[in-house]
Amino acid sequence: MATIKAVRGTRDLLPPETALWNHVEATARSVFARYGFGEIRTPLFEATELFARGVGEETDIVSKEMYTWEDRGRAESDRGQSLTLRPENTAGVVRAYIEHKLSDSGMLEKLFYIGPQFRRERPQRGRYRQFWQIGAEVLGPPWSGSDSALRDAEVLEMLATLLDELGIKGWRLALNSVGSADDRKRYSEALRQALAPVKHLMCEDNQRRAETNPLRVLDSKDPNDQEIINGLPKIADFLDEASREHFEQVKAALDACGVPYTVEPRLVRGLDYYTRTTFEFTVPDGSGLGTQNALLGGGRYDGLSEMLGGPRAPGIGFAIGEDRLILTLQAQAAEQEQKKLDAFIAPMGVGQNPGALRLARELRRAGLTVEVGDGNFRLKKSFEAADKLARKMVIFGEDEAATGILTVKDFSVGEQAKVPRTELVSFLKS
């Protein structure tokens, strides 16, 4: 019979790798907590319209990468509603922000999330159809200071701290400003005009973008088109005074914190909702990501809440590709040392199994990590298993059961000791 396998672009995460995932998530939670973020969990699927309006109809994500289906609910109102597995989480967070009237507190909201997202793309290294993102959003009514450049810098500084604490080496922060919604519109129009007479010289994709979303022409890596792209108007010349000042303040705060960055005038994120600050953290070649060298991306979205029918609520956020973060850590880490158990108990003969399990219970209740062998195992087999799994092995036979003096082998030094049961916990911890 044909075996059933994980579907294309999805995968199982198994031990010991899951330990690394937990470590990454625990580190992120710890850093977020220090900056005053609370966790939000939004549904894995939402109304398709949310992404169409929030992320943008013309983005690749919405136009060709979503898992969308029609609901077959029993209620008339459910039937036929178009639903979609979330391809990213910012739109969902802002939807929840509006739905629960979080802006009524007048306070800045700082929310983080960790969870799977779904995009129907061709799988590749560091790109899966179910992938995990660790993200955070800072948003609130304008009077909460949510549009302040201080928040942009704080988020970027937090990310630098997180990557440092995780031990990511050689990360690079690329920074840009795409201005206000108006600036963006004017710039977009200027690009369209500048492209009109030359676009026929460009690749097919760029010709299409020149019409639908000229900003994304800047992202193009097509080598033949670079000359034209370099000659296009620069976004910096279209920023209004307020956006220019905002960008200057972001940079000044980063300088003050000693966070290094490079201004990339052509960094225009692909999602429609971005305004002003946009950024991306990348890692050097050879960090395990192939050409997918962006670890995380994000930016400011001052108009998103209104686009979704909510109150004015400027915000800034980011999403870390957790799968890519893990790949980078695995590539950068010298052979990840596998965590060993504190002890392996080797019962000598099946008659000792009950006593051995009881001993294991005591040790586990004392907080030790313990595996129990089996009295059926020959001693040699116990040794081999114990050496793989644990730092020490406790021999539990008739003598030990009778005298309460246990024989303990320490694999790290290869020495053996007799330890009274009352001192066993502290001996094993040492």
Added chain:
RNA sequence: GCGGCUAUAGUUCAGUGGCAGAACGCCGCUCUGUGGCAGCGGAUGUCGUGGGUUCGAACCCCACUAGCCGCCCCA
């Protein structure tokens, strides 16, 4: 969605038309309270799936599926 490469044991791979292989790992024995070394022995398997060519296919051809790499795009 487009292009290239690949698919053989648990793993890494060899095998280019004639008996399905190696290394590592695994299991057993030497060896029933002291392992890691060594010696001996054992099991590895729909050769990705389906079809075709051939006396004969892991090998050649076609299709499909999956994985990897790149493009597009993005985290």
